[in-house]
Amino acid sequence: MSRAKRYHPLVMLLAIWNLGKNAIYFFVFLFVLKAGSDAAWVKYGRLALLVVAGFSLLSILWSWSTRRYQLDDTSFRLYQGVFVKSKRVIPFSKIQNINRQTTLFHRIFKVTAIRFETGMEGEDAAVVFRVICYAEADRLEERVAGPVKREDALSTAGDDEETAAVEHGNIRDSKRTIHFSPTRKDLIKASFTSLSFLILIPALFSLYSKADDFFDLDEQAQGVLAALMSSWWTAAAVFVLLSAVSVVLGIAVTFVRYGGFELSSDAERIYIVKGMIERTAFSIAKERVQGVEVTQSLMKRLLGLAEVRLITAGGEGEDKRDVNSLYPFLPVRHAYRLVSELLPSYEISSEMSPLPRASLGISLVGSGWIWISLVALSIPWLPFIPDVPVFGAAWWWIASAGLLIWAMVRNILNHFNTAYAIHGRFLQFRTGGLTSRLFIGKREKIIEVKVTRGVLQRRWGLASVHIVNRARPVLHHKLPDIPAAWGQAFYAWYAGRMQEIRTE
Structure with missing residues (x-):
């Protein structure tokens, strides 16, 4: 067992940086815009801001000095506190996902952040290292993921050691297979498909509302608008200029978000890397995937595109959907092919029964x-x-x-x-009107099912199937108004999972 270590000292600088970002609005308002004010609320506001900032700085230092982590052969051991001590033990077997994020701050100091997510609930459900050096992050990830099998490591004479190149916080293994990496043409197409060029409109409104809090812009805005609309050619020029800026900005946002995107896998795990300025690396063991969802919005259906998302038990927050996505703008046939390549144990049937x-x-x-x-x-x-x-x-x-x-x-x-099918130990169904969702799941990954029949359903020989998958939050699916006989067959099919599930 290794000795308990302190967290990286730069975690304090990151916390101070985040504190500054949150306090800068109040600082500018109280100390710059209200610099000449003698109002009592301004004086007390300045004092309160300084007191809160001081306590926050002391809290950051105290938190760093009283927290440590340790690894043994099977788990994380996290220690916190001096007078009142607490200890958490997180087994490696409970880790669902491994998520790396390298922001601009991390890239400046050549460090990264790594998060080991479990399927549990609560704020202590993940092991988080907000700042950590690349070598230590690689060591932790290797310990959690387990030794990688390299069948040809012994077959090549002279290759006694295999080196792992670290690029943007992501380990590149010689046994990985790269399945997809978008070209410039793909990224430009994605920027129009996602309507990211419309980002200029909310950005201008947000900038205007924030500036209006400090300055009275209503009269100035009305004067500028009247001048721009005084002739048709100035209005047309402004429209063309804003349209060009919107398109360029939309393409830039897409390149920043999905530039450097790479989808790869080895025998045990799936790896997703994306981002140019802020780098995100996500990995998950194939056996931890709870299901696959293929989604098509109306525009994507018209363009023949689809988004494939892995359903996992780890992760939280609004960014989880983006992290688990295998690139949101895949051609439909390419999307299904990727599912087969990444998850050979999953099968997709082309024959489905309509309602x-x-x-x-x-x-x-x-x-x-x-x-x-x-x-x-x-x-x-x-x-x-x-x-x-x-x-x-x-x-x-x-x-x-x-x-x-x-x-x-x-x-x-x-x-x-809507359509549905059962083939072997797999269940798949498609729902939605304008937006289409295809779900593919394994019988052993479904944790709960329920078959219900309402009054009208009993009269017309129909039933509804309710399915619960382990996810975070728990994922509920409903397949309404299917034939009652199929509902009974589904219930009997699900009962066969007792021969497949494994206890940890």
């Missing part, structure tokens, strides 16, 4: 009853609803009729886009 006609009837009846109920409840309030120009008092009936038509069109699209 019966009765399911369309029950969904349309349900939408009709909901619409009738809403109309009946709102009738007593119609005299109090104000009129709308052009449509007058009839606008509410037009809006409600449009809502009914939209609900029925949505149900029809969902019906014809």
Whole structure:
């Protein structure tokens, strides 16, 4: 067992940097913009800011000096505290994902950050090193992931040692296979598919609102807008300029986010690396993948693109979906091929059963009853609803009729886009109307199932299947209005998992 170590001292500088970013707004407001103010609230605000900053600095120093980590053969051991000591033990077997992130701060100091994620809940569910040198990160990752098998290491004379080249915080192993790396053409296509060129609009509004907090920009903005709209050629020039800037900015954002993207794997793990300024490296053991989801938005369906996402039990926050994604703009055929290459144990069937006609009837009846109920409840309030120009008092009936038509069109699209299949120990189904989602899962990875039948479903011989997969948060899927006989067969199929599951 290695000795307990302190965390990297640069973790204090990173914490101070984050503290400064959070406090800079208040500092500029109180000490710069209100520099000549003698108001009592300004004086007390300055004092409070300095006191909070001082306590925060002491807390950062205390936290670093009282925390240590240690590794044994099977687990992390994390120590914290002096007077009241705490100890956490995280077995390597509980680690689901390994996620590296190298921000601009890390690249300046030639360090990285690494996060070992478990499937547990709570703030202590992950082992996090916010600052760590590359060599130590490689050592920790190798200890957690286990020794890599190299079959040809002994077959080549003179190759007694294999070196691992570290590039942007990611270990490059000679046995890895690179499956996908986008070209410039792919990145430009992705920038238009993701509509990232529209980022200029919210960016301008955000900049304007923040500047308006310090300066009264309303009158100046009205004057500038009036000058720009004084003639058609100035308005056209401004429109062309903003459009060009939006396109360039959208392409730049896509290149920064997905530049250097690389999807690779070895015999045991899958590796995803992306980013130019801020580098993110994600790895997961293949046996830890709980399922695969192939998603297509309306625009992606029109362009023949798809996003493949790995469902895992680790990770949290809004960035998890981006981290687990195998590049969001893959051609559909390429996406399915990648799933087969990365996860040979997963099988995708091209033959799926559509929903019966009765399911369309029950969904349309349900939408009709909901619409009738809403109309009946709102009738007593119609005299109090104000009129709308052009449509007058009839606008509410037009809006409600449009809502009914939209609900029925949505149900029809969902019906014809939904399909399901069981082949061997695999379950797959596709749902969605405008957005299509294909889920592929193994029987042994599904932790709970439920088959339900409502009143109308019993009358028409239908049922609904509810599936729960281990994820974070727990992932729920529902396959509504399938034939009741298939629901019974599904339940019997799931019961066979007892022969496949393994206890840790």
